[in-house]
Amino acid sequence: MNENIINELKKIVGEDWVVTKKEVLQGYLLDETAEPVRPKPTEDVVVVKPKSAQEIAEILKLANREKIPVFTRGGGTGLVGGCIPTQSSIVISMERMDKIEVDKENLMAVAEAGVTLGTLIEKAEEAGLFFPAHPGDEGAHIGGLVACNAGGARAVKTGVMRNYVVGLEVVTPTGEILNIGGKLIKNNTSKLLHLFIGTEGILGIITKAIIRLSPQYKATATMVVPFKDRHTAVKTAPKILQSGIIPLGLEYVEKELIETSAKHLGMEWPCKEGNAFLIVILAEFDEETVYSELEKISEICTKNGSLEPLLAETSEEQNKILKIRSEIYIALKPNTIDILDIVVPISKVGEFMDEMDRLAKKYDTYIPAYGHIGDGNLHPHVMRKEGWTMEQYKELKKEIYNAAKKLGGTLTGEHGIGAIRLENLRAFLSDEEIELMRKIKKIFDPNNILNPGRVIL
Amino acid sequence: MNEMHIIVLIKEVPDMNKVKFDAERGVIDRSSAPGEINPFDLNALETALQIKEKLGGKITVISMGPPQAERSLRDALARGADRAILLTDKRMAGADTLATSYTLASAVKKVGNFDLIICGEKTVDGDTGQVGPEVAELLKIPHVSYVSEIREVSRDRLIVVSELGDAYLIELKLPGLITVTKDINEPRLPTFKDKMRARKAVIDKWTAEDLSDVADINKFGFSGSPTMVVKVIIPQERVKSCQIFKGENAVKDLVDIFEKKGVLK
Numbered sequence: 001m002n003e004n005i006i007n008e009l010k011k012i013v014g015e016d017w018v019v020t021k022k023e024v025l026q027g028y029l030l031d032e033t034a035e036p037v038r039p040k041p042t043e044d045v046v047v048v049k050p051k052s053a054q055e056i057a058e059i060l061k062l063a064n065r066e067k068i069p070v071f072t073r074g075g076g077t078g079l080v081g082g083c084i085p086t087q088s089s090i091v092i093s094m095e096r097m098d099k100i101e102v103d104k105e106n107l108m109a110v111a112e113a114g115v116t117l118g119t120l121i122e123k124a125e126e127a128g129l130f131f132p133a134h135p136g137d138e139g140a141h142i143g144g145l146v147a148c149n150a151g152g153a154r155a156v157k158t159g160v161m162r163n164y165v166v167g168l169e170v171v172t173p174t175g176e177i178l179n180i181g182g183k184l185i186k187n188n189t190s191k192l193l194h195l196f197i198g199t200e201g202i203l204g205i206i207t208k209a210i211i212r213l214s215p216q217y218k219a220t221a222t223m224v225v226p227f228k229d230r231h232t233a234v235k236t237a238p239k240i241l242q243s244g245i246i247p248l249g250l251e252y253v254e255k256e257l258i259e260t261s262a263k264h265l266g267m268e269w270p271c272k273e274g275n276a277f278l279i280v281i282l283a284e285f286d287e288e289t290v291y292s293e294l295e296k297i298s299e300i301c302t303k304n305g306s307l308e309p310l311l312a313e314t315s316e317e318q319n320k321i322l323k324i325r326s327e328i329y330i331a332l333k334p335n336t337i338d339i340l341d342i343v344v345p346i347s348k349v350g351e352f353m354d355e356m357d358r359l360a361k362k363y364d365t366y367i368p369a370y371g372h373i374g375d376g377n378l379h380p381h382v383m384r385k386e387g388w389t390m391e392q393y394k395e396l397k398k399e400i401y402n403a404a405k406k407l408g409g410t411l412t413g414e415h416g417i418g419a420i421r422l423e424n425l426r427a428f429l430s431d432e433e434i435e436l437m438r439k440i441k442k443i444f445d446p447n448n449i450l451n452p453g454r455v456i457l
Numbered sequence: 458m459n460e461m462h463i464i465v466l467i468k469e470v471p472d473m474n475k476v477k478f479d480a481e482r483g484v485i486d487r488s489s490a491p492g493e494i495n496p497f498d499l500n501a502l503e504t505a506l507q508i509k510e511k512l513g514g515k516i517t518v519i520s521m522g523p524p525q526a527e528r529s530l531r532d533a534l535a536r537g538a539d540r541a542i543l544l545t546d547k548r549m550a551g552a553d554t555l556a557t558s559y560t561l562a563s564a565v566k567k568v569g570n571f572d573l574i575i576c577g578e579k580t581v582d583g584d585t586g587q588v589g590p591e592v593a594e595l596l597k598i599p600h601v602s603y604v605s606e607i608r609e610v611s612r613d614r615l616i617v618v619s620e621l622g623d624a625y626l627i628e629l630k631l632p633g634l635i636t637v638t639k640d641i642n643e644p645r646l647p648t649f650k651d652k653m654r655a656r657k658a659v660i661d662k663w664t665a666e667d668l669s670d671v672a673d674i675n676k677f678g679f680s681g682s683p684t685m686v687v688k689v690i691i692p693q694e695r696v697k698s699c700q701i702f703k704g705e706n707a708v709k710d711l712v713d714i715f716e717k718k719g720v721l722k
Contacts, residue, residue, distance in 0.1 A: 016701050125475070218491070223649060268643040291656075298649050310646040313532070314493040315474050317646060 019047035061175035074144030080418025113143025149198030151414030156374035167210030173445035217283035226274025233276035249281035250374025264331035344409035377413035461514030497577025499644035535647035535655035551679030558591030563672035589636035
């Protein structure tokens with residue numbers, strides 16, 4: 001990186017917040033993307049750690065003038081290589097923008113982009129409130145979660161990030177600071193808010209978000225329902241939703257996976273019976289409602305062939321189940337080529353899983369599949385297989401995507417397109433839609449400096 | 458053959474992840490979080506269940522607390538306990554560990570015919586770890602604390618590993634008492650069916666009066682407590698700061714600070 005640029009960056013953020021040392025840079029080059037498909041980062045980058053939207057605006061003006069690519073980095077927990085700098089660039093790390101305020105009266109939090117999900121959860125609870133979603137790793141930054149419209153295990157009842165964001169502060173690639181929305185539940189004046197949510201940071205850098213919180217649920221419970229096989233479990237899940245109960249989360253896991261994850265954590269999966277499990281997370285404002293829902297769910301499940309459901313009520317036991325569920329990817333990562341992020345209509349999950357069985361047989365491989373069955377979002381893994389080339393893995397992946405598409409599904413539900421899903425994007429979006437996206441990008445970012453090579457080609 | 462009778466002593470504690478502290482009044486606001494079985498007591502109950510599965514017998518759980526502690530006893534019944542007794546009376550309120558132990562030991566006497574008492578190593582709200590051993594002393598039975606493993610179990614003795622800094626292998630003659638650590642096992646989850654059954658189960662409720670044939674009720678509660686909690690002090694979060702020293706004077710400045718703080722002389 002040009003010395004003059006580095007000096008200009010130092011003038012903007014202060015000398016202490018510009019990183020050029022090779023060994024320090026290493027911590028800013030990767031994310032959680034599975035290694036075999038992860039883009040190769042370049043080390044020809046300079047990392048800057050701004051403290052305000054004004055500083056970011058200055059950086060982007062400089063980058064625009066000099067036509068230097070910029071990659072924004074949050075918590076580095078992404079799974080599609082979104083923040084990996086693949087060309088000589090400025091990496092903006094949001095870590096210093098970590099202020100958060102909770103507004104108890106309006107049930108909202110105003111969080112800078114570098115606030116972690118863990119901190120948001122903690123601060124909401126300190127104020128007697130609750131952030132119902134759990135959109136992934138608690139080290140993820142709010143900016144990244146909003147930019148990627150993250151979902152997670154508790155999106156069935158109250159939705160994904162998009163459903164919580166009512167206001168944003170964004171710096172455009174040309175260096176303007178926009179304040180969109182506010183502490184308002186209804187707002188039909190500002191039309192741009194949702195353009196920045198889920199577009200993975202290609203239209204602007206999110207520097208602050210206003211996020212809705214909920215009053216704390218007084219009663220919560222997690223039911224683990226074991227089934228003898230995948231098919232029975234999967235066909236039961238939509239019946240729970242069709243009964244009128246909307247759980248906070250409805251997850252699907254399989255014995256081998258969940259036991260691997262528990263072992264990796266030094267824990268024990270509490271269910272000894274069954275090969276496939278539904279995990280139902282309930283949250284209500286009184287215990288009686290939770291119990292009447294549990295009774296109904298138990299009845300539906302046993303009628304559809306489940307084994308005896310187990311119930312976790314203490315927060316320690318509930319957290320343990322969520323923790324084991326959340327760590328499946330990390331436990332499988334050493335043998336994972338790629339973790340996919342398919343979504344299909346909830347009524348088609350069963351058929352999709354049957355297709356996974358068929359493909360596993362056809363390719364003589366193992367396709368672990370688990371995920372947020374309550375919203376049709378599943379994470380089949382393409383696993384390492386002795387002697388396979390990258391082309392063979394790609395072929396299997398393509399078949400999985402075709403299966404999803406045939407059932408009305410799509411490429412990504414919560415991880416985003418990032419860098420690594422671009423090669424399959426055309427199978428899901430029309431040329432016209434891609435062209436429109438390109439035009440929108442051009443309006444916001446005429447010189448294509450912000451997160452180039454991400455989301456659209 | 459006589460069946461093994463195991464008594465598990467449990468306490469309902471506030472969910473420590475949610476409970477709030479009133480820093481001004483120096484008290485825990487128990488209404489701020491739902492009550493649940495002390496997590497260590499779940500390990501005690503699981504230990505009892507595993508022994509019962511091996512040797513047969515029955516498990517009685519006893520708790521002292523306000524009427525709402527019934528909820529935790531129902532949880533214990535759902536997890537496999539056979540009988541639950543709640544010691545509840547205003548005269549038992551304000552008890553320190555000695556009065557608590559005396560009340561629990563009196564209830565154990567009244568239940569009678571036990572082989573083994575199991576407690577969690579401590580409670581997450583009190584954190585003393587005293588009640589288990591005190592109950593054993595009052596009942597004049599042998600006891601081992603911090604048991605992390607049971608190597609052998611039979612009708613009249615246990616061989617256990619106790620983690621008292623180092624690990625000790627100890628033989629305990631029964632009747633006796635052990636307190637167990639979290640490492641001893643992974644407590645099982647109850648089935649929903651058992652939860653529902655336990656919601657309708659009968660909980661024996663004993664007042665101070667009910668124990669008067671085996672105890673001096675003046676030794677219960679506040680009046681029987683030689684110690685009292687005057688105030689709970691909540692440690693303030695320390696604000697950490699960071700300073701970067703650079704340039705020619707950096708070393709000298711740092712040495713000055715270290716000397717001022719007494720780290721260097």
